[in-house]
Amino acid sequence: MALHLIKLSVGTESIEDLERWRDRVFGKGQPTSHVTRMFPKRRDEILDGGSIYWVIKRVVQVRQRVLDLEEITDSAGVKRCRIVLEPELIRTNPAPKRPFQGWRYLKPEDAPGDLSVAAGGENLPEDLRRKLLELGAW
16 A cells, blocks of 8 residues: 655645746656655655645645655765656645654555545635635535
8 A cells, every 4th residue: 555755845835836836847747856855764655656745834735646766866975865756736635734844654544635626626716725724614
């Protein structure tokens, strides 16, 4: 069973902001990556269909499927982990999350589900979605 990662998307204001950054840095439709200091020890479980869940403004809002975990060395000679990600951002059911540092493992049973198109949530404006979450109506 796939294991996931969860990470704060620091400096990101919205899903649309993350999309714009992704397209500007990597190119529209291209695989993206995120470099982090620690390499996950449970690599095989993550690569078995896992995703990285992004926390934006204290709410888990979107995920990207993990394609690979690569060990790299930065310009200072320090080993790092490059998390290679599918370009598609999949909106999730909003889930509040307190701040934390680095990434954490996220068990499948603890991961928020994908936002259902049938529920109409995918087409809501970001500010309305956030307000509904704050009101506890989601």
